[in-house]
Amino acid sequence: MAKLKVFRYSHFDLDALLLLAGTLRKQACSCDNSKPPLAGSLNWVIFVSFEDGVEWVFRSPHSGQRAFLSGEYTCRLLSSEVATLKYLKAHSAIPVPEVFAYRYATHSPRRVHNLTVAGPIAPPVKMTSVCLTS
Numbered sequence: 001m002a003k004l005k006v007f008r009y010s011h012f013d014l015d016a017l018l019l020l021a022g023t024l025r026k027q028a029c030s031c032d033n034s035k036p037p038l039a040g041s042l043n044w045v046i047f048v049s050f051e052d053g054v055e056w057v058f059r060s061p062h063s064g065q066r067a068f069l070s071g072e073y074t075c076r077l078l079s080s081e082v083a084t085l086k087y088l089k090a091h092s093a094i095p096v097p098e099v100f101a102y103r104y105a106t107h108s109p110r111r112v113h114n115l116t117v118a119g120p121i122a123p124p125v126k127m128t129s130v131c132l133t134s
Contacts, residue, residue, distance in 0.1 A: 006033040009044040010063060021048045021056055024100050029056075042068060056100065078102060 006014060014031060022029045029050045037044040039062070048056045061067065061074045069077065088096045 004033045005036040006031065006046055008036045009039060010060060012060070017058060018048065020101060021050075021058075025050060025054075025056075027051055031058075057097070 014033060018029055018031060027050050029048050031046055031048050035046075037046045039045070043059050043061050045057050045059045048058055050056075061069070061078070063071075067074070082099050082102050085096050085099050088094050089098065
């Protein structure tokens with residue numbers, strides 16, 4: 001059987017993730033496991049969709065050969081990001097995503113580091129080209 005594309009960068013318990021998200025939001029949710037995660041240089045993400053159209057982002061740092069940072073540093077970075085987002089949400093008018101759950105573990109065999117956030121998720125930026133001629 002072919003490996004599902006959602007597991008391109010890491011094998012994780014997708015059912016547990018969906019159960020956690022559904023429990024936190026008190027609504028059924030799903031993830032298209034036929035699509036590969038989106039990825040940047042440090043993290044990969046998948047989207048969890050709820051019945052009412054709301055989407056949450058599940059983000060996890062790259063691990064293994066794709067990782068730029070050590071597991072310990074990644075844990076510290078994740079904790080700092082969560083603290084920063086929570087501080088900004090509580091003490092400013094800056095729109096930031098809400099952190100619903102996060103977890104990190106440096107001593108487990110899988111080194112699970114993840115962050116589940118929701119909105120405001122920025123829409124894609126529309127690029128326009130300008131012709132610079134004299």
